[in-house]
Amino acid sequence: MLQNGHPVLIIGGGPGGLEAARTVASLGQPALLVERRNRLGGTPDAEHYAKLTHGFRDAEEAIGELVAAVTSDPLVEVLTGTEVVACDGEAGAFHVTLRRGQETHERVASTIIVATGFQHFDPGRETQMYNYYSFPDVVTLGDMEAMLKTHQVVRPSNGQPPERVAFIQCVGSRDRQIGNEFCSKVCCGIASKQAIEIKQQLPHARVFIFYIDMRMYGYWENELYWPAQEQYKVNYVKGIVSEILPKGDKLLIRGEDTTMGRPMEVTVDLVVLSVGMEPSSGTRKVAKLLGLAQNKYGYIEAGGPSGLDPVATSRPGVFVVGAAARPADLDDTFATAGLAAARAVATARRAAVSV
Amino acid sequence: MDSSLRKVQDVWEQDTAIVEGVDISGPWNRMFGQRVIWDYTPELIDEIASLPGAESFAWCYQCGKCVPVCPVDVVGDYGPRKLYRKAQTGISLLDSPDLWLCTTCMNCLRVCPKQVDMVQIMPAAREQALLSGRPLPAELQEALENTARYGNPLGQPPRKREAWVKDAGVPVPILHQIQRPVEWLWWVECYPSYHPRGIDASIALARIFHALGLDFGILGREEKCAGDSQRLAGERGLFEMLAEENIRTLSKYEFHHIVVTDPHALNAFRKQYPKYGGQYDVWHYTTLLARELPRLRPLLTRQLPYRLTFHDPCYLGRHNGEYDAPRQLIEALPGVEFTEMPRCRQNSYCCGGGGGGMWLDSFAAGRQRRRLSEERVLEAVATGADTLVICCPYEVSRFEDAVKSTGHEGRLRVRDIAELLAEAMGLIGEEPAKA
Numbered sequence: 001m002l003q004n005g006h007p008v009l010i011i012g013g014g015p016g017g018l019e020a021a022r023t024v025a026s027l028g029q030p031a032l033l034v035e036r037r038n039r040l041g042g043t044p045d046a047e048h049y050a051k052l053t054h055g056f057r058d059a060e061e062a063i064g065e066l067v068a069a070v071t072s073d074p075l076v077e078v079l080t081g082t083e084v085v086a087c088d089g090e091a092g093a094f095h096v097t098l099r100r101g102q103e104t105h106e107r108v109a110s111t112i113i114v115a116t117g118f119q120h121f122d123p124g125r126e127t128q129m130y131n132y133y134s135f136p137d138v139v140t141l142g143d144m145e146a147m148l149k150t151h152q153v154v155r156p157s158n159g160q161p162p163e164r165v166a167f168i169q170c171v172g173s174r175d176r177q178i179g180n181e182f183c184s185k186v187c188c189g190i191a192s193k194q195a196i197e198i199k200q201q202l203p204h205a206r207v208f209i210f211y212i213d214m215r216m217y218g219y220w221e222n223e224l225y226w227p228a229q230e231q232y233k234v235n236y237v238k239g240i241v242s243e244i245l246p247k248g249d250k251l252l253i254r255g256e257d258t259t260m261g262r263p264m265e266v267t268v269d270l271v272v273l274s275v276g277m278e279p280s281s282g283t284r285k286v287a288k289l290l291g292l293a294q295n296k297y298g299y300i301e302a303g304g305p306s307g308l309d310p311v312a313t314s315r316p317g318v319f320v321v322g323a324a325a326r327p328a329d330l331d332d333t334f335a336t337a338g339l340a341a342a343r344a345v346a347t348a349r350r351a352a353v354s355v
Numbered sequence: 356m357d358s359s360l361r362k363v364q365d366v367w368e369q370d371t372a373i374v375e376g377v378d379i380s381g382p383w384n385r386m387f388g389q390r391v392i393w394d395y396t397p398e399l400i401d402e403i404a405s406l407p408g409a410e411s412f413a414w415c416y417q418c419g420k421c422v423p424v425c426p427v428d429v430v431g432d433y434g435p436r437k438l439y440r441k442a443q444t445g446i447s448l449l450d451s452p453d454l455w456l457c458t459t460c461m462n463c464l465r466v467c468p469k470q471v472d473m474v475q476i477m478p479a480a481r482e483q484a485l486l487s488g489r490p491l492p493a494e495l496q497e498a499l500e501n502t503a504r505y506g507n508p509l510g511q512p513p514r515k516r517e518a519w520v521k522d523a524g525v526p527v528p529i530l531h532q533i534q535r536p537v538e539w540l541w542w543v544e545c546y547p548s549y550h551p552r553g554i555d556a557s558i559a560l561a562r563i564f565h566a567l568g569l570d571f572g573i574l575g576r577e578e579k580c581a582g583d584s585q586r587l588a589g590e591r592g593l594f595e596m597l598a599e600e601n602i603r604t605l606s607k608y609e610f611h612h613i614v615v616t617d618p619h620a621l622n623a624f625r626k627q628y629p630k631y632g633g634q635y636d637v638w639h640y641t642t643l644l645a646r647e648l649p650r651l652r653p654l655l656t657r658q659l660p661y662r663l664t665f666h667d668p669c670y671l672g673r674h675n676g677e678y679d680a681p682r683q684l685i686e687a688l689p690g691v692e693f694t695e696m697p698r699c700r701q702n703s704y705c706c707g708g709g710g711g712g713m714w715l716d717s718f719a720a721g722r723q724r725r726r727l728s729e730e731r732v733l734e735a736v737a738t739g740a741d742t743l744v745i746c747c748p749y750e751v752s753r754f755e756d757a758v759k760s761t762g763h764e765g766r767l768r769v770r771d772i773a774e775l776l777a778e779a780m781g782l783i784g785e786e787p788a789k790a
Contacts, residue, residue, distance in 0.1 A: 129466060129702075170418070175468035212418040242420045242466050245697055256422035256434065263423050 004348040007032040007077065008341070009096060009109035011084055011286055014042015016322035016333040017115035018066045023341035024113075025075035029348060032109060033070065034098060036282060038081045040067045043117055050148035050197060053189050053224065054330060059149075087112075087290055091317025092351025110348035111317045112290065113340045114300060116282040118323035121172025121180065121275040130168065130244050130273055137162075137251055138244060138271045140171075141190050148197045153205075155270050157249065161202050162269035166253055167191040168241045169211040173276030173327075180297060184276030185327040188215045191274045192224040192234070199232040208235045208266065210255060239264060244271055277327040290318055300325045311340040317351070319344050399442040402449065406483055408475040415439040415471050421463035426705040427456050430730055431723040435463040435473055449484045455492055455718055458727070459587045459710030460669040465701060474587075474674075477710060481589025491589070498714035499590050502597070506579035507545040508714060516543075517575030519554040525565035528572040536609035537572040539564075539643075542624070544617035545580050546748035552755065553748045556771035560616065560640060562782040563773060566654060567647055571614070577604050581615075583623035583670075588711025595631065598623070602633040612636040614643050618670035618747050619709070625675065639671055641746050641772060645680035648687055655779040658690035663775075664740035665695070666731060666754070667703035668747035681746050684772050688779050694738040696731075704731050708749035728757035736763055746772045 008024045010017045013035030024031040039045060041063045044052070049059035070076050079098065086097035094109045120142050123132040132138050136156040139147075147153045155162050169191060173184040188211065195207045209228075214236065216225040228234040241255040250267050257264045279287075279298040287294050293301040293314035302325040304312030311319040319340035322333030372384040404413035415436055422434035433456050438448055448454055457477045464472050485491060491499075501510035520527040528537065541564070546553040564571050579597050586594035613635045615621045624637040644651060665685060671677050678700045685693050698704040705712075707727030712719065720726065732754055735743045743754055754769040777783040 170468070174416075176470045177468060212416070240418045240420050242423045243702065254423040256419035256428075256436075258417060258419040258422075258436070261432075261437065263428060265423075 004092065004110045004351060005030070006093060006108045006110035006348070008111050008113060008344045008348060009034065009084075009094065009107070010113045010115060012042065012115035012117060012282065012321075012324070013037070013040040013078070013080065014115060014117050014322075015044065015063065015066065015330060016117065016324070016337045017042070017113070018063075018070050019334050019337035020113045020115055020321055020341045020344075021070050021076045021078075022066070022073065023338050024345055025070075025073045027341065027345045029075070029110075029345045031073075031076045032107065033076055033078045034082045034084060035078070035080045036083050040070070040078065040080065043119075047120075047142045048146040048149050050145050051193065052330060053186075053193050053220065056193070056196075084286065084289060091347055094317065110351060111319070111344040113319045113321060113337075113344050114283075114286055114290070114292070114313070114324050115321040115337065115340075116286050116324045117280050118277040118283070118327070119280040121184075121278050123171055123273050123275055125172075125178075129242065130171065130271070132273060135244065135246065135251060135271075137269060138273065140273045140275045141187065141194065142275070144194050144198075144272050148194060148201065151201055153198055153201055162205060164206045164208070164266075164268040165195075165198055165270045165272065166208040166210060166241070166266065166268040167195065167272045167274055168253070169209065169214075169274045170240065171273040171275045172278070174212070180276060180278065182276075182297065182327060183215060185215070185217075186329045187274040187276055189217075189220045189224050189329070191272070192216070192220070192228045194272065195228050195234040196224070196232050199234065206235065207232075208237060208268070210237050210239060210241050210253070212238075212240050237264070277323060279324065283324045286324075291315060292318060292320070302326070309343075311336050311343055317344075317347055394445060395443050396445060397443075399445065399447050400439065402447060403442065403476065403480050403483075406476075406479040408472075409479040411469070411471045412439065412442075412476050414469040416469055418468060420466045420468065421471075424462040424466055424702065426458065426460055426462065426707070426727050426730070427723070429704075430725050430727060431456070433722075435467075435471065439471075448480055449487065449489060452718075452722055454480060454484060455495070455711070455715055456722065457710060458669070458705050458707055458712040460705035461673045462669075462702065462705070465673060478587050478589055478591065481587075481711075482591050485589050492715055492718040494717055495588060495711055495714045498711075499585060499588065499593060502580050502582070502585055502590075503593055506597070507549060508580065508585070509545060509549050511545075511549045513579075514576045516545075516548045516578060517573065519548060519557055520561075520573075520575070522554070523558050523561040525562050527561050529575040530572045530608045531575065531577055533572060537570050538611045539569055539571040540605070540608065540610035540613045541571050541573045542581065542613050542615040542617075542620050543573050543578065544615065544620050544748060546752070547616045548578075550748070550752060552751040552769075556748065556751065556773045557616065559771065559777035559783055560773040562777050563644065563651075563780065566780060566782060567650060569647075572608075572610070574604060574608075579604075581617070581620035581623040583619040583627065584709065584711055584713060586623075586627065587709070588714070594623075594627070598628055598631045598633065602628060602631055605633065605635070612638055614638045614640050616640055616748055618668045618675065619749070622670045622674050639675070639677060639680070639746075641671070641680040641684060642677055644772075644776065645683045648683060651776070652687055655687055655689055655776070657779045657781055659688050659775060659779055660690055661742045661775075662692045662694065662740045663688075663742050663744050664693070664735050664738045665699070665744045666706065666735070666750060667700055668745070668750065669703065669705050669709050671747060672703055673701060681744070681772055684776060685744060688775055691775075694740055696734050696738055698734065704734060706731055706747075706750050706753050708747075708753050713749055713753075726753075726757060726760070728753040729761050732757040732761055732763065732767065736761075736767055741767060742775075743767055743769045744772055744775065745769060
């Protein structure tokens with residue numbers, strides 16, 4: 001078998017980077033996993049996710065297993081608290097500069113996998129009108145995850161459990177004015193998952209989901225959407241909310257029930273904004289650093305010359321995983337991580353012939 | 356549910372009907388209009404979207420965000436996204452009363468994720484309706500004819516446009532008389548020149564300008580309507596004629612800036628006149644007075660024991676981004692209490708006068724459970740205010756009528772910011788200057 005002793009550099013220690021590192025190692029190639037934070041686990045860890053959409057697995061436990069698999073693998077070297085600050089060379093032998101605190105050092109990598117992921121849309125930005133930063137009882141999916149994790153689903157204004165909770169979909173997605181024209185793909189499923197969890201923790205709460213379209217791909221339809229509606233009695237209302245007004249110590253949400261063609265004004269205790277995805281600051285930074293083409297939203301351009309390779313970037317020998325290239329759920333992330341690992345190892349070995 | 360509500364559209368009754376000897380005249384034989392939708396067609400969407408400026412009509416994805424912020428939907432069964440849906444199901448916007456209900460207030464565009472722009476779609480569609488010979492509402496027709504004939508929608512003689520000046524009590528220089536350059540050309544506009552309550556505000560403003568020692572002048576009888584609302588009502592040809600004439604008149608005189616009373620004129624000068632070669636530095640009077648606050652403030656000596664609320668004009672706020680200047684002026688008034696209405700600033704509720712609405716009140720009345728101005732007055736009353744402060748000349752007559760029709764006469768007064776400032780300066784009394 002051809003060998004290239006230089007490791008595959010994996011940038012980002014979230015689910016995508018972890019899965020890529022594990023797969024690279026399982027193919028017999030050393031992996032060097034670099035993570036800017038001091039912990040592995042990525043956004044599910046940093047944002048205190050409660051449960052994953054996959055079988056409602058406990059996020060900490062599921063991601064913890066992945067982290068353990070990677071850190072115990074002798075072929076994977078993990079550098080946390082470390083950033084990539086420079087890169088030159090080409091496929092087969094990239095010369096990268098890593099910085100940890102004040103110290104920098106050089107490493108040689110055969111190929112590179114970028115798994116720098118996404119960040120949640122900030123609803124305080126741009127044309128938002130939901131008063132996220134003014135009304136304490138307007139929260140985001142991320143805020144709700146953290147509350148669900150600690151079993152403390154309350155109205156931040158008074159610490160009391162809410163009687164009525166409303167999710168508003170498509171916040172920061174599918175919007176030309178904001179500039180995020182894409183569908184963030186996961187928010188419909190996450191909102192439905194959270195609605196179920198809220199009902200599990202607060203069985204007497206009434207939960208509404210106000211939506212434009214419910215986009216429940218594949219099995220999310222029967223695993224999340226139908227149980228939420230049929231078993232947990234979540235109210236799905238087709239009609240998006242335009243504004244939230246204070247009403248005493250509650251919130252009045254105003255929208256249109258589009259199937260009835262009538263205005264609606266619903267009083268609730270807690271509003272959850274289903275914020276979408278944006279490329280993370282790390283994704284933007286690493287894309288620039290490595291000279292990778294980005295699309296107009298800042299995601300790393302993927303597809304390659306054929307348009308059919310979801311992990312190819314504009315630079316040979318550099319591959320991209322999951323939400324660094326597009327809004328992605330965990331299935332997308334794991335699938336592209338495995339593919340990127342295979343491509344990276346194959347490219348490393350081919351390059352070994354010519355080097 | 357209000358039991359007196361009855362939807363009359365699409366309902367038919369035969370006055371006289373005897374079936375098998377049974378009299379079922381009137382409501383007993385009530386028939387309903389077509390309920391089943393037969394077909395979905397792109398043609399009537401294209402009919403609008405193919406008009407220059409109206410392309411975005413076809414972009415709607417039916418999310419419905421526009422409907423709750425649409426001031427017309429609040430009082431009737433109308434909503435921007437419904438126009439697309441109706442077109443899809445075979446109802447032409449050009450033949451629908453919906454065509455004349457939009458006030459171009461721009462609140463739908465503010466929240467629209469697809470940037471469907473009714474401010475451009477409506478004038479384009481209305482122009483198309485006119486060009487294709489469809490009848491337009493009679494009252495609008497009259498206002499447009501008046502504008503074409505007299506240069507103002509009220510049908511007043513042009514020479515009377517400067518008549519208010521003799522009541523001003525301070526010198527109001529008229530440019531064709533003084534023959535010298537001025538720093539500020541004051542574009543008074545139609546309602547502030549002719550309407551009695553508009554004149555009250557003009558007199559107040561003239562006295563404020565005079566007290567500040569502002570070097571200003573007006574065009575008087577040479578001024579014609581800036582024409583923006585006529586343009587938005589679909590009469591682009593008339594607007595172009597007015598713009599060209601006004602630009603020609605303005606070119607005769609030397610001035611540094613234009614100060615306008617009317618936010619609709621502000622909009623025309625800022626966004627439309629440059630297309631016809633008229634480039635000016637244009638200010639709304641609230642912006643100018645807010646800038647002059649250091650000199651104005653010491654003159655505000657009288658206590659005003661009023662509880663105020665303020666209505667943001669669509670064409671000053673959403674269309675031209677000025678929300679702060681009127682509030683700075685209100686806060687400078689000694690002794691007043693100020694409360695915002697729930698729908699304020701970017702989300703201000705339209706008075707119903709924009710986009711030709713000023714001349715469509717009867718037409719709209721039959722299609723709405725109450726006027727937009729009435730809806731707004733009720734919101735103002737609910738704040739506990741005794742005075743509704745305005746700074747757009749369309750509003751004083753609209754809101755004063757609405758105060759009466761909603762039974763709040765004597766409980767809510769409608770006053771221009773200029774009137775309140777002038778009162779605080781001791782330049783006018785508590786009653787309108789000319790009353």
